Amino acid sequence: MEKKVVIELRDVKRNFQVGSETVHALRGVSFKIYEGEFVTIMGTSGSGKSTLLNQLGCLDTPTSGEYYLDGTPVKNMKRSQRAVLRNRKIGFVFQNYNLLAKTTAVENVELPLMYNTTYSAKQRREAAIKALQAVGLGDRLEHKSNQMSGGQMQRVAIARALVNNPAVILADEATGNLDTRTSFEMLVLFQKLHREGRTIIFVTHNPEIAQYSSRNITLRDGKIREDVENTNILDAAEALAALPKPQDD
Amino acid sequence: MSFTNLIRVAITAILSNKSRTLLSTLGIIIGVAAVIIMMAIGQGSKESIRKEISKMGSNVITIRPGADTRGGVRQDPSAMQTLKMSDYESMLSGLKYVQHVSPEVSQSGQVVNGNNNTVTTVYGVSPEYLSIRLWKVQEGDSFTDEDVRKNTKVCIIGKTVADELFPDGQNPIGRTIRFKNIPFRVVGVLKSKGYNNWGMDQDNLMIAPYTTVMKRLAAQNYFSTINVSALSEEMSEKAINELTQLLRANHKIKDGADDDFTIRSQQEIMETMTTTMDTVTLILVVAAAFSLLVAGIGIMNIMLVSVTERTKEIGLRMSVGARGRDISRQFLFESIIISLTGGLIGIGVGYLGSWVAMLMSLPASVPLWSVLLSFGVCACIGLIFGYVPARKAALMDPIEAIRYE
Ligand SMILES: Nc1ncnc2c1ncn2[C@@H]1O[C@H](COP(=O)(O)OP(=O)(O)OP(=O)(O)O)[C@@H](O)[C@H]1O
Ligand SMILES: [Mg+2]
Numbered sequence: 001m002e003k004k005v006v007i008e009l010r011d012v013k014r015n016f017q018v019g020s021e022t023v024h025a026l027r028g029v030s031f032k033i034y035e036g037e038f039v040t041i042m043g044t045s046g047s048g049k050s051t052l053l054n055q056l057g058c059l060d061t062p063t064s065g066e067y068y069l070d071g072t073p074v075k076n077m078k079r080s081q082r083a084v085l086r087n088r089k090i091g092f093v094f095q096n097y098n099l100l101a102k103t104t105a106v107e108n109v110e111l112p113l114m115y116n117t118t119y120s121a122k123q124r125r126e127a128a129i130k131a132l133q134a135v136g137l138g139d140r141l142e143h144k145s146n147q148m149s150g151g152q153m154q155r156v157a158i159a160r161a162l163v164n165n166p167a168v169i170l171a172d173e174a175t176g177n178l179d180t181r182t183s184f185e186m187l188v189l190f191q192k193l194h195r196e197g198r199t200i201i202f203v204t205h206n207p208e209i210a211q212y213s214s215r216n217i218t219l220r221d222g223k224i225r226e227d228v229e230n231t232n233i234l235d236a237a238e239a240l241a242a243l244p245k246p247q248d249d
Numbered sequence: 250m251s252f253t254n255l256i257r258v259a260i261t262a263i264l265s266n267k268s269r270t271l272l273s274t275l276g277i278i279i280g281v282a283a284v285i286i287m288m289a290i291g292q293g294s295k296e297s298i299r300k301e302i303s304k305m306g307s308n309v310i311t312i313r314p315g316a317d318t319r320g321g322v323r324q325d326p327s328a329m330q331t332l333k334m335s336d337y338e339s340m341l342s343g344l345k346y347v348q349h350v351s352p353e354v355s356q357s358g359q360v361v362n363g364n365n366n367t368v369t370t371v372y373g374v375s376p377e378y379l380s381i382r383l384w385k386v387q388e389g390d391s392f393t394d395e396d397v398r399k400n401t402k403v404c405i406i407g408k409t410v411a412d413e414l415f416p417d418g419q420n421p422i423g424r425t426i427r428f429k430n431i432p433f434r435v436v437g438v439l440k441s442k443g444y445n446n447w448g449m450d451q452d453n454l455m456i457a458p459y460t461t462v463m464k465r466l467a468a469q470n471y472f473s474t475i476n477v478s479a480l481s482e483e484m485s486e487k488a489i490n491e492l493t494q495l496l497r498a499n500h501k502i503k504d505g506a507d508d509d510f511t512i513r514s515q516q517e518i519m520e521t522m523t524t525t526m527d528t529v530t531l532i533l534v535v536a537a538a539f540s541l542l543v544a545g546i547g548i549m550n551i552m553l554v555s556v557t558e559r560t561k562e563i564g565l566r567m568s569v570g571a572r573g574r575d576i577s578r579q580f581l582f583e584s585i586i587i588s589l590t591g592g593l594i595g596i597g598v599g600y601l602g603s604w605v606a607m608l609m610s611l612p613a614s615v616p617l618w619s620v621l622l623s624f625g626v627c628a629c630i631g632l633i634f635g636y637v638p639a640r641k642a643a644l645m646d647p648i649e650a651i652r653y654e
Contacts, residue, residue, distance in 0.1 A: 059568060059647050080572040087570020098565045098651060102265065112569040114254050121253075160569070 003034040005068075006167050006199045007056060012065035014051050014222075025051040027222040028065070033168075033201065038194040040210045041203045043219035049203045050172055052219065056201060057090050057170045058082040070167045087115050091161025095173035097153040099145040099160075105132060106141045109160045116164065131159040135189055151182035158189060168199040175204065181243055187212050187236035212236050250575045259582035266555075273551040274591035276544025277630070281595025281623045282602055283537035288619040289603035291530025293612030295523045301445050302519045306383045308348075308482045309515040310489060312475040312496070316507050330471040331509045336499050337475060344495070346480050346488035351378035352459050353474040356466045358429045360410065360455065367413035371404070371428055371455040373462025374476070379405075381478040384456075389422040389437035392458055400460040404428075405437040407452035431465050433457060485514040541626065544591070545634040552584050552638035563642050564650025577643035584635025585628060592627030596620055 014026040025048045033039055043049050054060040055067060058074055061082075067074045070089055074082065086092075091112075099108045109128035113119045119127070132138055135155040145153060154174060161169050171190075175183035183206075191212060194200055202213060210216040211234045218226040250258070263270050314331040332352075340350045354373040359366050372378070376391050392403045406414075406421060415421045421435045433455070442451040463469055479488035489512050496510050556563070563576055599620075603613040 054648055057568070080574070083567065083570050083572040083575075086568065092568050094568075094651070098561070098568075100562060100565070111566070114250055114258075115566075115570040115572070115575055117251055164570075 003036070005032050006035050006037075006070055007031075007033040007201075008066075008068040009055075010066040012052075012055060012062045012067060014048075014055065014060070015063045025222055026055070026062070029219075029222070029224055030065075031217065031224065031227060033199065035167075035199055036194070036197050037215055038190065038200045038213040039202065039215045039217060040213040041201065041217050041219065042205070042207060042210060043225075045205075047219040048222040049219055051222075053170055053172050053201065053203050056168070057092055058085045083115075087112055088164060089167040091164065091166040091169040093154070093157050093161045093169065093171040093174040095176045097145075097150075097157045097177075099153055099156055101146065102144055104142045104144055105137060105148070105156045105159075108145060108156050109163050111160060112164045127163050128159070131163040132156070134162060134193075135159045149182075150178055151185060154178060154182075154186060155189070158186070162193070162198075168201060169193065170201050172203045173205065174202065175206070175209070181240070183209075184236055184240040184243060188240055191236050212239075250571070250578065255578055255582045256586070258579055259586050262555075262559075262579075262583055263586060269551060269555075270587060273548050273587055274594065276547045277541065277588050277591025277627060278595040278598055280537060280541035280544045281592050281627065282598035283540055284534055284623055284626075285596060285599025285615060285619055286602040286606065286613070287530060287533040287537050289599070289613040289615040290606060290611055291526060291533065292616045292619075293603075293607075293614040294530075295526045296614055297612040298522050298526065299519060302515055302522075304383065304442065305515065306381055306478060307515050307519075308479045308485055309381055310477040310479055310485060310492065311513050311515075312477065312492065313511045313513075314471065314473070314509070315511060316509060328509060329473075330469075331500065332472040332475055334470065334472075336496060337472065339495060339499055340475070340477065340492070344488070344491050346484045346491055347477055348480050349377040349381045349476075349478045351375040351381055351476045352472040353378070353476055354459055354462050354467050354469065354472055356429070356462060360414065360426055360428045362414035362424065362426045365414045365416060367410060367453075369407075369410050369428075369453050369455055371457055371462060371466065373457055373459035373467070375459060378456065378476060381476045384442075385440040386437040387440040388420070389435070392436055397458040397460050400464050401458060402431065402433050402461055402465065403436045404433040404455045404457040405439055406435055406456075407439050407454040408441040409450055409452040410455060411438045428455065429466060433461075479514075482516065485516055489514060538626075541630060545588070545630040548584055548588055548630065549634035549637055552580060552635055553641065555583075556580060556638045556642045559642075560645065560650045560653040563645050564647050564653065567645070567647035568651055573643035576645075577639035580639035580642050581632065581635045584638070585631030588627045588631035588634075589624070592624055595627075596623055599623075 010030050012026055012029045013024070016023040016025055029052060041049050041052065055062060058069065061075055069085065072085065074085065077085070100111065106125065106128045109131050110124050113124040113127060129138070129141060132141060135158050137152065137155050137159065140148065140152060145156070148156070175186050178186065187209065190200055190202065194214070202209070211230065213230060214233060215227070215229050217224060312332065315328045337350065337352045340347065351374045355370050357368065357370045360369050375397055376393060379386065379391055386405060391405060392401065396403050411421050414426055421438055423435065425432045425434050427433070439452065439456070445451055477488065477492065479485045492512055493508065497508065500509055502508065566576060600615055603615050606613040
């Protein structure tokens with residue numbers, strides 16, 4: 001059976017003008033990502049990972065080339081149209097969580113649905129609670145963002161990325177600020193979402209993480225250097241169990 | 250974002266920085282209160298002028314000799330002698346819109362009773378004068394048409410004159426007082442009208458038959474004024490037309506030539522005064538309105554700071570799907586709510602200030618429309634001065650905004 005293409009890039013280039021110089025952050029990137037894939041994107045610092053993810057997340061548009069998200073061409077869209085696309089089809093997880101300060105977990109998770117008028121206040125809250133339960137924070141609904149640990153905040157951020165039931169979840173160094181143990185907890189969560197059939201694109205510096213995804217794309221100097229399927233996906237839950245227990249230190 | 254969400258988000262943001270919000274509303278509060286107080290005093294003064302004038306008879310029409318001098322041209326003294334006995338007599342019958350007519354000649358001077366004396370003005374008029382000017386005789390009686398015919402030396406005196414000349418509470422009725430050495434028998438005392446708005450004692454006067462004053466005191470055969478009352482305030486205009494035609498015919502003035510008399514209704518006088526009041530009020534209100542402008546700039550300033558501080562939040566909202574217009578609305582709502590709150594408090598303070606002004610015996614009455622206007626102006630201030638910050642927020646690049654530290 002032919003799998004559905006969620007993301008398709010065709011020779012996407014992105015240049016930045018810095019003074020008189022042109023920085024070629026992406027020098028022609030093409031790939032397809034199918035529904036249900038868990039893709040890690042790796043590469044050295046400055047290789048263009050974040051630039052690529054911003055393209056995929058409709059936060060930015062290519063200088064040239066084409067990008068289709070769920071069949072929709074993004075390149076010539078207006079700002080407001082891209083905003084709607086982000087709202088309906090994309091869930092973004094940032095390295096530093098980016099939660100609203102002094103705001104409860106539920107309210108943070110509700111945020112994307114605030115910009116979707118088809119949701120009533122009640123539906124919004126129900127969806128947010130469901131998403132928080134999915135990341136294991138069903139008992140932390142009314143905790144404010146400053147009353148939570150880094151791992152909990154990142155879970156809230158993941159719940160926020162899930163709440164609109166997006167076509168794809170994008171994460172830029174989502175475990176970058178977390179310790180090893182918490183990082184693995186996140187990986188367990190992402191693997192769970194993957195098993196549920198979600199499409200995930202996960203930018204990371206950590207080559208170890210690639211072992212837990214279904215496909216790994218490596219960038220160098222704005223080009224794809226390597227794009228490999230991972231046939232031997234490790235189980236993050238096992239790895240987590242194998243980690244030394246905190247009280248053993 | 251829906252309307253209720255916008256309001257909720259705006260209020261949350263406002264409440265999360267209370268002291269700053271208070272400071273930015275302060276300007277609006279002061280500005281609105283100042284505008285309201287100024288308007289209240291303006292309106293109050295106008296109302297009290299109107300009341301004052303209606304106490305003097307709102308249907309009164311005054312005819313004076315000489316052309317309209319509002320242009321400021323000096324006139325030949327003979328031009329001031331155009332109102333004659335024949336004019337007065339011709340007004341006594343055949344006019345449809347005229348109720349009462351009284352000529353007027355006045356003289357100022359000292360009036361003496363034994364050792365007591367005071368300076369006053371004696372008005373030579375007909376008995377109808379009392380009806381025209383709404384004077385009531387409190388003690389004794391008015392003089393009569395008979396007295397007018399016979400140039401009797403009788404008078405009615407105002408309360409002030411009575412108090413000055415009869416300090417021990419003696420009854421003035423029947424007593425004789427001397428004005429410029431002419432003896433007048435007091436037949437009545439007028440009911441007091443007190444001071445008017447301009448601080449003039451309205452009770453310092455004597456009223457006597459015009460024939461007596463003309464013959465014994467003024468030695469003149471023309472009137473300085475003819476007082477007329479129209480049948481009603483509304484008929485003043487028609488009465489003026491009637492009187493103008495009559496006088497032009499009497500004086501044989503050719504078509505196209507100017508009148509040699511001036512007719513003014515009390516309404517016109519009132520309008521002139523209220524127009525002056527309006528101008529003064531306007532100047533005060535404009536001055537107060539400038540403080541609103543400054544307050545608006547203050548709000549803009551604070552909103553700009555707030556937008557910069559919340560760059561990351563803006564970036565986050567955009568990344569989860571807020572459109573530029575969602576963001577700009579969020580900040581517009583915030584500035585409108587701030588200025589409306591300031592406006593509401595300002596209206597309250599304005600009412601309080603007007604009340605204090607009243608306690609200090611300044612006439613003040615807050616016109617409802619000034620409240621509505623202030624409210625509308627505040628909404629506009631929020632909108633106009635919130636626009637620049639809101640636009641700045643809306644045009645942010647989501648990637649740069651979310652990276653902002
Ligand atoms: N807004 C911008 N203006 C100018 N140059 C930019 C901009 N954004 C990225 N670049 C440049 O594009 C290149 C790729 O940057 P990018 O952030 O995508 O790298 P990265 O792979 O995410 O690096 P890291 O792993 O450190 O996050 C870099 O050389 C960077 O300097
Ligand atoms: Mg990066």
